Amino acid sequence: xxxxxxxxxxxxxxxxxxxxxxxxxxxxxxxxxxxxxxxxxxxxxxxxxxxxxxxxxxxxxxxxxxxxxxxxxxxxxxxxxxxxxxxxxxxxxxxxxxxxxxxxxxxxxxxxxxxxxxxxxxxxxxxxxxxxxxxxxxxxxxxxxxxxxxxxxxxxxxxxxxxxxxxxxxxxxxxxxxxxxxxxxxxxxxxxxxxxxxxxxxxxxxxxxxxxxxxxxxxxxxxxxxxxxxxxxxxxxxxxxxxxxxxxxxxxxxxxxxxxxxxxxxxxxxxxxxxxxxxxxxxxxxxxxxxxxxxxxxxxxxxxxxxxxxxxxxxxxxxxxxxxxxxxxxxxxxxxxxxxxxxxxxxxxxxxxxxxxxxxxxxxxxxxxxxxxxxxxxxxxxxxxxxxxxxxxxxxxxxxxxxxxxxxxxxxxxxxxxxxxxxxx
Numbered sequence: 186x187x188x189x190x191x192x193x194x195x196x197x198x199x200x201x202x203x204x205x206x207x208x209x210x211x212x213x214x215x216x217x218x219x220x221x222x223x224x225x226x227x228x229x230x231x232x233x234x235x236x237x238x239x240x241x242x243x244x245x246x247x248x249x250x251x252x253x254x255x256x257x258x259x260x261x262x263x264x265x266x267x268x269x270x271x272x273x274x275x276x277x278x279x280x281x282x283x284x285x286x287x288x289x290x291x292x293x294x295x296x297x298x299x300x301x302x303x304x305x306x307x308x309x310x311x312x313x314x315x316x317x318x319x320x321x322x323x324x325x326x327x328x329x330x331x332x333x334x335x336x337x338x339x340x341x342x343x344x345x346x347x348x349x350x351x352x353x354x355x356x357x358x359x360x361x362x363x364x365x366x367x368x369x370x371x372x373x374x375x376x377x378x379x380x381x382x383x384x385x386x387x388x389x390x391x392x393x394x395x396x397x398x399x400x401x402x403x404x405x406x407x408x409x410x411x412x413x414x415x416x417x418x419x420x421x422x423x424x425x426x427x428x429x430x431x432x433x434x435x436x437x438x439x440x441x442x443x444x445x446x447x448x449x450x451x452x453x454x455x456x457x458x459x460x461x462x463x464x465x466x467x468x469x470x471x472x473x474x475x476x477x478x479x480x481x482x483x484x485x486x487x488x489x490x491x492x493x494x495x496x497x498x499x500x501x502x503x504x505x506x507x508x509x510x511x512x513x514x515x516x517x518x519x520x521x522x523x524x525x526x527x528x529x530x531x532x533x534x535x536x537x538x539x540x541x542x543x544x545x546x547x548x549x550x551x552x553x554x555x556x557x558x559x560x561x562x563x564x565x566x567x568x569x570x571x572x573x574x575x576x577x578x579x580x581x582x583x584x585x586x587x588x589x590x591x592x593x594x595x596x597x598x599x600x601x602x603x604x605x606x607x608x609x610x
Contacts, residue, residue, distance in 0.1 A: 460610035
């Protein structure tokens, strides 16, 4: 005997229709659901067929309809009780899920049914929630049209210099005639009447530089060229940026060995600080003193206009404060229009410059010679033809030149801290 039947027997009745107390109805309903749940669990453990589960579902239908007919008698007098009853009909297995919600989902229909003749047929629809999983293989989304870009340092050195093209059939070489500094002597002097004129000496020498090649490659499939063109375009820009970054670094600090360029910082004159008795010298003071060394006696030619400096040293200069925590900004320094200048020289942030160093130049005398533009091409390497691969290649040919007679136009400080100490002496 199941729990529901035992409950009716204890009440001394044979049918649910004889139950008049609402609490008894709730209790009986709970026993019915427990009995069906136990039976359903037993069927599942025995590996019941779909037909047996369907029969159980039909029986649940019948039981639910029987309970609803009985509940209609008390709906008008106790609506809150009906809600409580519907909430208690929680069935935790899939077969019963459409019915466990039937009373709560159709409460309004139940109320209407209470005022209708009992002989009238009442139908209750079973609802299923529509959720994201209701759409199979859904690919709807907001697709962004662009691809994220990688960060890299600014090409500030390369961008700050004049470029001169080397035309085809020039052997990739730039030749020039310049002074032989070792033999140059200016001997002019005052001459007395009848006296012997002094004699200066000068010699010239031919020099040359060859274009150096910077390149990078990446293999891609033929399908990518056709099916994923926008990614191929990004890869092309990726290679071009890689080449530009190395070119920027080589123009500044290439050591001239092997295939390296000879960067203008490599050939720059190292500044030798002199004890100047400057009280609490700053980077501003050091810049002015280096400019003085460059132009003293040579101001007819050189006008230093650019300082290449690491961001850490630029901020060290900008953020300097006095004893009262006021920013120290001399009258010969200014910022505006995106430029920071000191004594007429634009400070260019370049992180190819080593911290605690800087280079000052009249950049009119730093020339970049190049095969115009960046060449990007494709080709086959090894057995790529068999693999349906192709190599994307980017290359640039260039070199940088500071002529022998123009080397005074570029100075460098190799130890800022040590130079500041000397200026204070």
